[in-house]
Amino acid sequence: MQKRLIVNPPLLEIMVLRLCHQLIENHGDFSDSVILGLQPRGRFVAQRIQSTLAAILGKQVPTGYLDTTFHRDDFRRRETPLTANATKVDFLVEGKKVILVDDVLYTGRSVRAALDAMIAYGRPASVELLVLIDRLYTRHLPIQATYVGRQVNSLQSQRVLVEWKEQQAPEDNIWLITKTED
Amino acid sequence: MQELSVRHLLGIKDITPQDIQLIFETADNFKDVLNRPIKKVPSLRDITIANVFFENSTRTRLSFELAEKRLSADVVNFSSSSSSVKKGETLLDTVNNILAMKVDMIVMRHSSPGAPHFLSNHIKANIVNAGDGTHEHPTQALLDSFSIREKLGEVAGKKVVIIGDILHSRVALSNIFALQKLGAEVMVCGPTTLLPRHIRQLGVLVETDVRRALQWCDVANVLRIQLERMQMKYFPSLREYTLYYGIDKKMLDSLDKEITLMHPGPINRGVELSSDAADSHHSIILNQVENGVAIRMAVLYLLAQKQ
Numbered sequence: 165m166q167k168r169l170i171v172n173p174p175l176l177e178i179m180v181l182r183l184c185h186q187l188i189e190n191h192g193d194f195s196d197s198v199i200l201g202l203q204p205r206g207r208f209v210a211q212r213i214q215s216t217l218a219a220i221l222g223k224q225v226p227t228g229y230l231d232t233t234f235h236r237d238d239f240r241r242r243e244t245p246l247t248a249n250a251t252k253v254d255f256l257v258e259g260k261k262v263i264l265v266d267d268v269l270y271t272g273r274s275v276r277a278a279l280d281a282m283i284a285y286g287r288p289a290s291v292e293l294l295v296l297i298d299r300l301y302t303r304h305l306p307i308q309a310t311y312v313g314r315q316v317n318s319l320q321s322q323r324v325l326v327e328w329k330e331q332q333a334p335e336d337n338i339w340l341i342t343k344t345e346d
Numbered sequence: 347m348q349e350l351s352v353r354h355l356l357g358i359k360d361i362t363p364q365d366i367q368l369i370f371e372t373a374d375n376f377k378d379v380l381n382r383p384i385k386k387v388p389s390l391r392d393i394t395i396a397n398v399f400f401e402n403s404t405r406t407r408l409s410f411e412l413a414e415k416r417l418s419a420d421v422v423n424f425s426s427s428s429s430s431v432k433k434g435e436t437l438l439d440t441v442n443n444i445l446a447m448k449v450d451m452i453v454m455r456h457s458s459p460g461a462p463h464f465l466s467n468h469i470k471a472n473i474v475n476a477g478d479g480t481h482e483h484p485t486q487a488l489l490d491s492f493s494i495r496e497k498l499g500e501v502a503g504k505k506v507v508i509i510g511d512i513l514h515s516r517v518a519l520s521n522i523f524a525l526q527k528l529g530a531e532v533m534v535c536g537p538t539t540l541l542p543r544h545i546r547q548l549g550v551l552v553e554t555d556v557r558r559a560l561q562w563c564d565v566a567n568v569l570r571i572q573l574e575r576m577q578m579k580y581f582p583s584l585r586e587y588t589l590y591y592g593i594d595k596k597m598l599d600s601l602d603k604e605i606t607l608m609h610p611g612p613i614n615r616g617v618e619l620s621s622d623a624a625d626s627h628h629s630i631i632l633n634q635v636e637n638g639v640a641i642r643m644a645v646l647y648l649l650a651q652k653q
Contacts, residue, residue, distance in 0.1 A: 234375075234417075239651070248371075248375040284386075285384075
């Protein structure tokens with residue numbers, strides 16, 4: 165297995181800060197906006213975005229975590245069973261501007277499932293997608309992110325791994341992992 | 347990534363404590379789904395489930411049907427009273443005919459113990475036992491333990507007494523297996539005629555004095571007297587049963603601790619439970635019913651992955 169660092173801790177901090185400023189451009193004081201992190205890994209991105217926004221704006225933007233397991237289209241079609249995570253959405257998304265947050269955008273299928281799952285909480289005014297890493301040319305569905313941290317060219321056999329200190333990783337890093345046959 | 351160790355849910359006896367934990371964790375998520383404005387997920391939209399009920403049921407059947415619909419499965423219902431079973435068709439023929447119409451899962455209630463086990467040896471579809479005679483009623487035991495876990499935090503180490511007609515009760519047997527697998531201490535209490543002779547071999551305590559049983563326990567699961575299953579007299583009269591084994595509010599208040607009161611339903615008010623006890627703050631009877639849908643959703647969801 166080969167591991168290549170594509171985003172180091174200071175770069176990641178700058179990336180999150182830039183994404184937050186892009187969000188502010190479109191959402192102003194966030195009075196009608198909510199953040200939804202996609203379980204399991206988008207949760208950490210959402211937390212980071214929320215705390216960074218809090219430092220800039222001095223207010224907490226409502227943030228929830230959305231689990232898409234029961235809405236996935238590969239249930240009973242994949243080898244390994246899916247394990248559900250907790251959903252924590254304490255607000256209705258009815259009429260709100262929703263920002264979906266995930267770490268990596270790959271095939272787009274989890275985002276499709278998330279759109280489905282989100283509808284259970286009401287009809288949002290608009291939905292945007294924020295991802296840290298956009299893997300180019302790998303989409304199965306016509307889904308694009310509104311805010312992108314960084315675009316990456318990658319092979320299908322490769323994997324992008326985002327590590328957070330909150331997950332007991334030594335520091336925040338983004339890796340590109342290549343499986344080697346040996 | 348976890349999955350169940352079985353393809354069918356025939357009884358609690360056949361599943362592992364890990365299976366039960368997995369069902370509980372999945373049910374937690376479904377309970378959350380049930381509290382949303384839109385109480386439905388599309389997980390089983392490509393699955394057809396037949397509810398095959400050879401015996402009467404309101405709660406279990408409704409609960410299963412709701413669970414199936416909340417998972418977006420297609421549902422067909424079958425009850426023996428209005429079917430060809432009356433014309434002499436065998437169980438296997440009936441079920442094979444249903445399966446020939448491309449049904450993926452069978453939820454079955456039958457008055458003969460072991461009927462779902464027999465079926466599981468002959469057909470491919472996943473089977474969920476919704477009660478087989480006096481044998482097992484696994485989803486009821488799961489939702490009972492789930493309700494205890496919800497109310498008291500955990501099941502392990504808790505003292506649970508099952509009171510009433512143990513002899514004819516499938517709920518009692520499944521509950522004993524489930525509670526023991528989760529590490530609870532189990533006692534059964536009832537008139538000796540309604541206690542199976544070898545019940546101690548299951549490792550349960552036996553008590554005939556309901557007051558002593560209540561004083562001992564953290565949770566009391568009260569069962570209905572199943573008059574329809576009794577071919578002979580097991581006690582002189584219902585009045586006498588109520589006098590010795592009926593539980594009322596006064597009795598609960600006289601205990602020096604708070605206990606939790608459960609009942610699998612249907613309640614015979616004034617027989618095993620008085621109205622003031624059944625409606626008191628001790629009772630989690632309606633929570634049990636609410637949890638039933640989430641538990642059944644979890645069971646169906648997890649079994650559907652084991653096609």
